[in-house]
Amino acid sequence: xxxxxxxxxxxxxxxxxxxxxxxxxxxxxxxxxxxxxxxxxxxxxxxxxxxxxxxxxxxxxxxxxxxxxxxxxxxxxxxxxxxxxxxxxxxxxxxxxxxxxxxxxxxxxxxxxx
Amino acid sequence: xxxxxxxxxxxxxxxxxxxxxxxxxxxxxxxxxxxxxxxxxxxxxxxxxxxxxxxxxxxxxxxxxxxxxxxxxxxxxxxxxxxxxxxxxxxxxxxxxxxxxxxxxxxxxxxx
Numbered sequence: 001x002x003x004x005x006x007x008x009x010x011x012x013x014x015x016x017x018x019x020x021x022x023x024x025x026x027x028x029x030x031x032x033x034x035x036x037x038x039x040x041x042x043x044x045x046x047x048x049x050x051x052x053x054x055x056x057x058x059x060x061x062x063x064x065x066x067x068x069x070x071x072x073x074x075x076x077x078x079x080x081x082x083x084x085x086x087x088x089x090x091x092x093x094x095x096x097x098x099x100x101x102x103x104x105x106x107x108x109x110x111x112x113x114x
Numbered sequence: 115x116x117x118x119x120x121x122x123x124x125x126x127x128x129x130x131x132x133x134x135x136x137x138x139x140x141x142x143x144x145x146x147x148x149x150x151x152x153x154x155x156x157x158x159x160x161x162x163x164x165x166x167x168x169x170x171x172x173x174x175x176x177x178x179x180x181x182x183x184x185x186x187x188x189x190x191x192x193x194x195x196x197x198x199x200x201x202x203x204x205x206x207x208x209x210x211x212x213x214x215x216x217x218x219x220x221x222x223x224x225x226x
Contacts, residue, residue, distance in 0.1 A: 004157070033212050043158070043203065043216040056213045090157050092212075100207050101144040103214075105157030 002026065004093050004106035012112045018079040025072050025093030032074040033103065034066060037088040038074045046089075049074050078111075086113045116141045116208035120217030123194045127194050128225050135220045144206045147164035148214070149178060152201045161202075162189070168188040192223045 005024045013019050025032050033056075035048040045058040051067035066076040072093075078085055088110050092103035117140040127133050139147075145166040150158035164171045164178045164187065171178050177190040191198055204217040 031212050042218050045208070045213050045215070046211050050211070056209060056211045058213070092157075094212055100212065100214075101147070102160050102163065103212060105159065107148075107155070107157050 004091060004104050006089075006091055006106040006109050008109060009107065010110045010112075010113065013081050014114050015083060017081050018032075018077060019081060019111060020075055020077045020087055021091075021111075023074045023076075023091035023106060025074070026092075026104055027097055029104070030072055031094045031096075031101075032068060033092045034074070034076050035090045035092065036060075037090055037108070038086075042093035043090070046076065048096055056107065081113045083113050085111065087111060116144060116156060116206050116215040118204060118206050118215045118217045120204050120220060123218065124221045124223070125181075126223045126225060129194060129196060131194055133189075133191045133198070133222055133224075135189045135202055135204070135222075136186060137206075137217050138184075140185065141195045141206065141208070142182075142185065144208075146207050147178070147180060148205050149189050150203045150205065150216075152203065152219075158203060182206070191222075194222075196203055196224050196226050198222060199224045 001093045007022045031046040037043045048056040052068045063079045068074045088108040090108045092105045094101040094103045122136045148163040151161045152158045175192045182188040202220045205214040208215040
């Protein structure tokens with residue numbers, strides 16, 4: 001079956017702008033999690049959505065937000081971009097019923113803020 | 115919250131040798147420990163995982179061991195091959211649902 005897809009793969013923005021990233025999970029998966037990956041901070045959890053509801057959140061400012069649609073596709077938005085937001089943004093999907101389930105990652109969106 | 119430490123940060127081995135990567139965690143309630151491999155330009159891929167009710171799990175050349183008392187778990191790769199070269203991450207669940215804390219990563223280089 002098709003894997004997790006993320007669009008766009010690369011994005012260049014300037015400070016102060018906003019950006020929206022998209023993630024399509026594996027068919028049948030209801031959970032989508034978002035992570036930020038940087039050389040300095042590594043992989044950090046942003047938030048998780050399940051059945052259109054955010055059920056967990058990491059320690060990121062309110063400029064980072066997300067949502068999930070009824071077909072489980074998810075978007076994340078970053079407003080008022082800062083240079084430090086330059087990172088690889090990864091989404092991961094899982095079946096997520098019961099105990100912790102395997103997460104399947106997409107290839108990521110590389111965001112560069114100038 | 116959970117704190118996951120991973121060592122070493124870089125590891126170079128000769129092809130055919132074994133590689134061992136170690137992680138420690140802080141939350142004694144953690145019960146699931148996945149290992150991910152990330153190749154250049156790709157997202158992390160689960161390679162093996164272990165739940166807290168077992169001490170060891172093997173899958174061909176890859177094995178993971180868990181010591182709940184000491185709160186550490188390790189990844190063992192035997193008979194390494196050049197295609198094993200990648201960054202490896204350990205992880206542990208944090209705060210419920212699908213949230214995990216990742217280790218800082220180990221860059222493994224297998225020298226032909």
